[in-house]
Each structure stands twice: as structure tokens, then as C-alpha cells.
Amino acid sequence: MVVQEGLSLERKLEILGDAAKYDVACTSSGVDRSGTGNSMGNTLKCGICHSFAADGRCISLLKILMTNECIFQCKYCINRAKNDVLRATFTPEEAAGLTMEFYRRNYIEGLFLSSGIYPTPDAAAERMLETVALLRFQYRFAGYIHVKAIPGADGQITEQIGWLADRMSVNLELPTAEGLRSLAPNKSRKTILTPMRQIQLGIKQNRQAAREALPSGMPGGRVLLPDRQEEFLPSSLECRPEQLGDLAEENSYTLGKPLLKGVTSGFVPAGQSTQMIIGATGETDYQIMSVTESLYQKFDLKRVFYSAFVNVNQDSDMPNWIGRTQLDREHRLYQADFLLRYYQFQIGELLSEDRPNFNMLLDPKCDYAVRHLELFPVEINRADYHTLLRVPGIGVKSAQRIVKARRMAVLDFPDLKKIGVVLKRAVYFITCQGKMMYPVKLSEDSITGYLIDERKQKELKGEQIGYQQLSLFDLPSMASGYQPPVAGGGGAQ
Amino acid sequence: MRDETKPMRILLCEDSLEGILTGVYEAYQSRYGHDNIKLYLAAREYELELFSEYHKVRPDAESSNKVLLSILEKIGDTARKNVVEAAYSAEPDKADVIYRYLIRGYAVGSRIVDYLSDPYVSRLFEICRRLWNEVHRWKEFLRFQIQENGLLTAVIEPKARVLTFLMPHFADRLPIENFIIYDKTHDQAGIHRKQQGWFLADRLGRDYPEYTALLETTTKEEAQMQDLWRIFFETIAVRERENARLQTQLLPKWYRDHMVEFHSNKE
Numbered sequence: 001m002v003v004q005e006g007l008s009l010e011r012k013l014e015i016l017g018d019a020a021k022y023d024v025a026c027t028s029s030g031v032d033r034s035g036t037g038n039s040m041g042n043t044l045k046c047g048i049c050h051s052f053a054a055d056g057r058c059i060s061l062l063k064i065l066m067t068n069e070c071i072f073q074c075k076y077c078i079n080r081a082k083n084d085v086l087r088a089t090f091t092p093e094e095a096a097g098l099t100m101e102f103y104r105r106n107y108i109e110g111l112f113l114s115s116g117i118y119p120t121p122d123a124a125a126e127r128m129l130e131t132v133a134l135l136r137f138q139y140r141f142a143g144y145i146h147v148k149a150i151p152g153a154d155g156q157i158t159e160q161i162g163w164l165a166d167r168m169s170v171n172l173e174l175p176t177a178e179g180l181r182s183l184a185p186n187k188s189r190k191t192i193l194t195p196m197r198q199i200q201l202g203i204k205q206n207r208q209a210a211r212e213a214l215p216s217g218m219p220g221g222r223v224l225l226p227d228r229q230e231e232f233l234p235s236s237l238e239c240r241p242e243q244l245g246d247l248a249e250e251n252s253y254t255l256g257k258p259l260l261k262g263v264t265s266g267f268v269p270a271g272q273s274t275q276m277i278i279g280a281t282g283e284t285d286y287q288i289m290s291v292t293e294s295l296y297q298k299f300d301l302k303r304v305f306y307s308a309f310v311n312v313n314q315d316s317d318m319p320n321w322i323g324r325t326q327l328d329r330e331h332r333l334y335q336a337d338f339l340l341r342y343y344q345f346q347i348g349e350l351l352s353e354d355r356p357n358f359n360m361l362l363d364p365k366c367d368y369a370v371r372h373l374e375l376f377p378v379e380i381n382r383a384d385y386h387t388l389l390r391v392p393g394i395g396v397k398s399a400q401r402i403v404k405a406r407r408m409a410v411l412d413f414p415d416l417k418k419i420g421v422v423l424k425r426a427v428y429f430i431t432c433q434g435k436m437m438y439p440v441k442l443s444e445d446s447i448t449g450y451l452i453d454e455r456k457q458k459e460l461k462g463e464q465i466g467y468q469q470l471s472l473f474d475l476p477s478m479a480s481g482y483q484p485p486v487a488g489g490g491g492a493q
Numbered sequence: 494m495r496d497e498t499k500p501m502r503i504l505l506c507e508d509s510l511e512g513i514l515t516g517v518y519e520a521y522q523s524r525y526g527h528d529n530i531k532l533y534l535a536a537r538e539y540e541l542e543l544f545s546e547y548h549k550v551r552p553d554a555e556s557s558n559k560v561l562l563s564i565l566e567k568i569g570d571t572a573r574k575n576v577v578e579a580a581y582s583a584e585p586d587k588a589d590v591i592y593r594y595l596i597r598g599y600a601v602g603s604r605i606v607d608y609l610s611d612p613y614v615s616r617l618f619e620i621c622r623r624l625w626n627e628v629h630r631w632k633e634f635l636r637f638q639i640q641e642n643g644l645l646t647a648v649i650e651p652k653a654r655v656l657t658f659l660m661p662h663f664a665d666r667l668p669i670e671n672f673i674i675y676d677k678t679h680d681q682a683g684i685h686r687k688q689q690g691w692f693l694a695d696r697l698g699r700d701y702p703e704y705t706a707l708l709e710t711t712t713k714e715e716a717q718m719q720d721l722w723r724i725f726f727e728t729i730a731v732r733e734r735e736n737a738r739l740q741t742q743l744l745p746k747w748y749r750d751h752m753v754e755f756h757s758n759k760e
Contacts, residue, residue, distance in 0.1 A: 021731055040669060049633055050634070055732075057734070059726065106635055106636055143666075404609070409610045412610075418609065418619075
């Protein structure tokens with residue numbers, strides 16, 4: 001281990017920013033908090049990105065580690081104990097000071113604080129608590145704070161952090177218990193799920209208390225999901241109830257009081273999130289998305305993030321970075337994640353044991369639609385909101401606008417374009433006043449051919465691929481006597 | 494219906510809320526027929542149209558207020574808000590779009606906001622959306638510098654007149670700071686005094702050019718802080734995932750002129 005005394009602030013920021021960059025979540029969303037007039041900062045429900053790095057990822061928060069010293073040996077992590085890397089540690093004053101200076105200049109929305117485990121989980125968590133307390137009390141900072149919960153740290157420390165942070169997250173790290181055992185020997189499903197459940201229950205109790213404090217007759221907060229009695233995660237993923245059995249008693253957890261009153265808006269008001277590393281171990285998309293679904297349903301998570309595995313330690317027994325393919329897979333997972341959260345889809349509708357991976361040629365929504373042609377086309381002027389949401393090219397906003405606009409006038413294709421519908425995709429699945437925009441042959445193969453994006457088509461044409469896929473582009477002969485609407489599958493512009 | 498016996502009358506409005514609404518007022522007062530009138534912005538250059546007569550509209554607060562009040566009464570608050578926002582936008586056709594939107598609005602009342610299949614309603618909606626996109630981008634990409642006396646200064650070059658919408662955001666966020674945001678494009682400054690609210694000042698650059706130059710000075714301490722931010726900005730990118738196209742799509746280059754992470758202090 002390389003320990004260097006007296007590192008400059010610049011050097012520390014370089015080391016500890018670099019060490020934090022593989023954490024995905026950079027969102028500053030989920031809570032609206034106006035300024036108080038005498039403190040520094042506010043937060044917006046929609047969140048604000050302040051810059052975009054060379055990799056195109058948003059920079060919203062000052063994302064740093066408290067320290068990159070660590071006693072754990074996680075194989076995927078550059079900071080694992082046995083690595084010979086430069087180590088650095090921020091003092092709470094340094095971390096809080098940087099946050100304030102950056103915030104005043106409108107570089108950031110707030111702080112995203114994580115840490116290596118050093119010298120113990122409790123000590124690491126305490127140092128983070130100290131930093132956050134400095135910000136909230138000494139600097140009267142009312143901007144956004146996201147803190148990683150430290151697995152294995154005392155629940156009381158986690159709780160106090162929760163009273164000061166807007167969002168907390170515990171990294172699930174790997175989708176399966178098996179993967180976790182092999183790659184992160186010092187972590188276990190239990191040390192990860194315990195704080196996750198604690199935060200979930202804390203949020204719930206805090207909201208309940210806030211609702212009861214309201215005068216009767218006032219509308220309360222968000223309706224809480226009913227308790228689920230099933231196991232936490234699907235049994236097919238080696239997370240049987242008996243394995244997590246002793247976690248169930250955590251249900252008796254009672255949220256304590258904040259030690260100090262300050263500029264906070266409750267316990268973890270922006271909710272909790274988690275992240276998984278994708279592609280380090282061999283699970284299928286179906287397994288990953290099933291875990292995601294249960295995290296949303298059983299842990300009330302706000303977001304699940306996916307991070308394509310980067311072999312930072314150059315381990316020969318770990319998969320190497322394969323660029324585009326890995327990023328494309330990550331992209332499909334995020335698309336499916338949106339379908340779960342905003343489009344009322346269930347994962348069983350998108351994937352199954354027999355079709356365990358996403359179609360790399362079509363996004364999950366198009367893929368669902370071409371496999372369920374019996375549901376289409378739908379009539380724009382009559383279909384209910386839920387049905388509209390299932391049409392490729394119609395998003396949440398455009399579905400809402402359609403429902404509003406058709407009360408005033410009968411809608412036709414040019415109107416849909418103005419409303420924001422992506423006709424290029426939607427045109428195969430909708431009618432306006434009983435008519436389709438073009439005479440489209442409703443078959444899975446022909447529609448797939450039009451929907452595959454041009455980049456993919458070029459890639460495929462340059463490669464040796466099987467007949468099945470080639471046939472998709474062999475359209476003129478397949479659909480004889482019928483002219484495709486626009487050459488190259490570009491669709492209606 | 495267009496009356497072909499009358500020449501088309503084109504009202505040239507000043508590029509401001511007052512200017513455009515005065516144009517609307519005069520169009521109504523003239524009883525010349527809506528289809529025989531168009532509203533243009535005076536500042537823009539147009540190809541003169543044959544058989545048209547051009548009238549310059551002198552902005553008038555009283556007429557403009559009358560229109561605002563009647564929108565509020567007869568069409569509703571959402572429509573009033575949309576019209577005001579559209580007037581602050583940078584879209585060249587906004588004056589005529591507002592005029593046509595209001596003609597329809599007076600006919601159907603508050604339901605006008607849902608007539609998205611109407612070309613002028615949807616265009617107005619689009620204009621507002623663009624304005625809010627730009628306002629949001631400046632909330633993201635505006636950068637303050639801290640001057641020796643503790644004053645926060647920022648310079649922006651927006652397309653639309655965004656200050657009206659930006660100032661409430663920053664006043665709520667930084668109530669305990671003195672700050673100035675200077676809109677170079679429109680020569681307008683938003684000035685916030687610590688715990689005392691904010692106001693807009695026009696023609697700061699014309700009247701006090703040496704002052705607007707001061708807003709862009711960087712002190713030595715400030716340069717150090719900017720260096721720290723550049724270090725973080727460079728470090729946080731994952732090399733394996735580099736994607737300049739995506740970066741440009743999300744952060745268009747014209748916003749970068751005053752962003753410290755895209756410029757070095759050494760030049």
C-alpha cells in the first residue's frame with residue numbers, strides 16, 4: 001500500500017474523484033425543497049445536471065470517496081486492499097468545504113459521498129456522518145446530499161446519516177448471491193440487504209408520522225405500498241426466504257429521532273437507490289431484470305442503476321472490456337427499467353426463461369410490440385391511456401397529450417407529429433380514424449425490418465450472419481407487390 | 494376570410510411583451526379583419542411584401558395591460574402565462590403566433606390550451622417548450638465567479654430573454670449572496686442583493702462598459718478553485734466510455750463559452 005503524507009487538495013480530489021467515478025448514480029432528483037432565506041441552497045424535484053463529462057455522463061453532484069483506503073478485497077474494485085495504488089483521505093472539513101465552494105459557483109447540485117471501508121465499517125460511516133453534519137449544521141447547506149450506506153456499519157450511524165441526506169443507496173453490487181460470493185468475499189447479501197431494509201422502513205415510518213401530523217382532512221403524502229410477505233428476491237436467484245430469514249425480524253425496526261434539528265426535510269426524503277455491475281458474472285438479462293423488479297416492489301427503491309463491468313484490475317479470469325456491445329446491453333437494461341417504472345410493464349411480459357436476453361436489434365418496447373401484433377393496430381382516437389402507452393413511439397407525455405387533445409378534435413397523423421409522437425416507430429401500430437398511415441403488412445418479420453435502426457443495419461450487413469436475420473432485410477422479395485414506405489427502414493419523417 | 498380588396502397590413506412590433514401585446518391591441522382596435530393583418534417583429538429584417546402596408550407599433554403599457562387583463566378574464570391564467578413566456582422567447586414568428594393564438598382563445602375560452610391539433614396552439618406550445626428548455630439549460634450551465642468583495646458574477650449569452658425566469662431560481666438558492674447575472678446578448682443584468690430580493694437593469698453594458706468588463710475578472714483565489722473544478726471534471730470521465738457526440742448533444746457547444754471546465758486559465 002502506498003501511503004503518502006501531506007497530499008495537496010488538488011491531488012486528493014484527483015485520487016478520490018477518480019476512485020468514485022464508477023459509481024453510476026449522479027441524479028439530484030426526487031425532492032423539492034425551497035430555500036429558507038437564510039441557508040445556502042435548494043433542491044428541485046426534477047434534478048439538475050451541471051455538466052457533461054467526456055463520456056457523455058451527467059455531472060450533477062460532487063462525486064467523491066471519503067477515502068480510498070479499504071480492508072475489503074472486491075475483485076471488481078480498483079481500491080481493494082491488496083492493490084498497489086496511491087491512497088488518500090479527505091478530512092470532513094475538506095470534503096464539506098469543497099462542496100460549498102463548488103455549490104456557490106453553480107458547478108454542482110450537491111454532494112455524492114461514498115467511501116472505502118477503513119479502518120472499520122463503523123469508522124468509515126462515522127467520518128461520512130461527520131462530513132454531512134458539517135454541511136447541514138455549520139454551513140447551513142440545503143442542497144442535495146446522496147450518501148452511500150456502508151454495509152456492516154452500525155444501524156444507528158446509518159440512521160443519523162439518513163436524517164441529514166436526501167438520498168441513500170446501498171450497492172447490490174452483483175445481481176446474484178453466487179456472483180457476490182465469488183467477487184466480493186467480504187460482503188454478503190445480508191450485510192447489503194440489512195441497511196436497505198432499514199432505510200426502506202425508516203422512510204415509510206417517517207412518511208407515516210408526517211401524514212399523521214397533518215390536520216385531518218388534508219390530503220396526505222404518497223400512498224405507501226402494502227407490505228409484501230413473499231421472499232425478498234426471487235428464489236431462482238439463490239435468495240430463498242430461509243437464507244434471508246433472519247432479516248425478516250428487521251421488520252420490527254423503529255426509526256429513532258435525529259440527534260440534532262437542522263435543515264432537513266425528513267428521513268431520506270428522495271428515497272433510496274442501488275446499483276448492479278453488469279457483465280462481470282454470467283447472469284441473463286431476465287435474471288437481472290427480475291432482481292430489479294423485486295427491488296422496486298419489495299424494497300420500494302426509487303431507481304436501480306446498471307454499470308457495465310470495466311476490468312480495472314486487469315484480472316485474467318475476469319471478462320475484458322468489449323466496448324459497444326457491453327454499453328448496448330446496459331442501454332437495453334435502462335430502457336426496460338423505464339418500462340417497469342413508467343409504462344406499467346412487468347418483466348414477464350418482456351423476457352422469459354426461454355427468451356432470457358433482450359433483442360439487441362430492437363428496443364424492448366418495439367420488441368414487445370412486434371411479438372404481440374394481435375394487440376395492434378390501436379385506434380388513436382379511442383384507445384385508453386394504458387393501451388396508448390404500449391405503442392412504440394408514444395411516451396408518457398405524448399400519451400397524456402393525445403388523451404387531452406382528442407377531446408377537442410379528431411386526431412390525424414400530422415397532429416400526432418405535432419404532439420411529439422415518434423411516427424417513425426408508431427406508424428406500424430396505430431390507426432387514425434380507422435386508417436393506417438401506409439398500407440403496412442402486419443407481420444413480425446416485415447415490421448422488424450423497418451424498425452431496426454440504420455446503424456445496426458450497417459453493422460449487420462458487414463458481418464456474417466445467419467439466414468434468419470438476413471431475411472429481415474430481404475423485404476422486397478418477402479412482401480412481394482408491396483412497397484416499403486421509406487427506403488432503408490427510416491420510416492416516415 | 495382574407496379580403497383581397499384590402500392590402501395586407503403588417504404591424505411591426507417591438508421585441509418585448511409590451512410591444513407584441515400593443516400590436517395585438519391595435520390589430521383588434523383597427524377592425525381591419527384578422528385575416529388582413531400580420532404581426533412581425535420590428536427588429537428583424539423581412540423581405541418587403543408587395544401590396545402590403547407597414548405600420549410601426551409604438552409600445553404602450555396601458556394597451557398591453559388591457560390585453561393581459563382580458564386574457565386573464567376571458568381565456569384564463571394558463572393562457573396568460575403561455576403568452577408571456579412566448580413573448581420572452583427567441584422565436585422570430587412569436588408575435589403573429591401569439592396574435593393568432595389569442596384570436597382562437599377568445600373564441601373558445603380556457604379550453605384553448607388543449608387544442609393541440611391547431612397549428613398556432615401547437616406552435617405556441619412549442620415556443621414555450623423551447624424557452625423553458627433554454628432556461629433549464631442556463632440553470633445547469635451558468636457559472637459564477639467570486640470576486641474579491643465576495644460578489645458572485647456570471648455572464649451568459651442566451652438566445653431568449655431568460656433572466657426573468659432564471660433570477661427567481663438563483664434568488665431562492667442563494668439568498669445569502671450578492672450576485673449579478675449579466676445577459677450579454679440583450680445587455681440586461683439581474684441583480685440580487687443579500688436577503689433583499691432582485692431586480693433587472695437594462696443597458697448596463699451600454700452605459701457602464703467598464704463595469705461589465707469587471708464582471709469577467711478572475712482573481713487568483715478564484716483561478717485556484719476553477720482549477721480544482723477542472724481536475725474533477727477531467728477525472729470523472731470513464732475513459733473506456735468516451736463519447737464526444739453524446740456530450741455535445743447534451744451540452745451544445747454554444748453554451749460552453751463561459752463554462753470554466755472548457756477553458757484553461759493559462760491562456
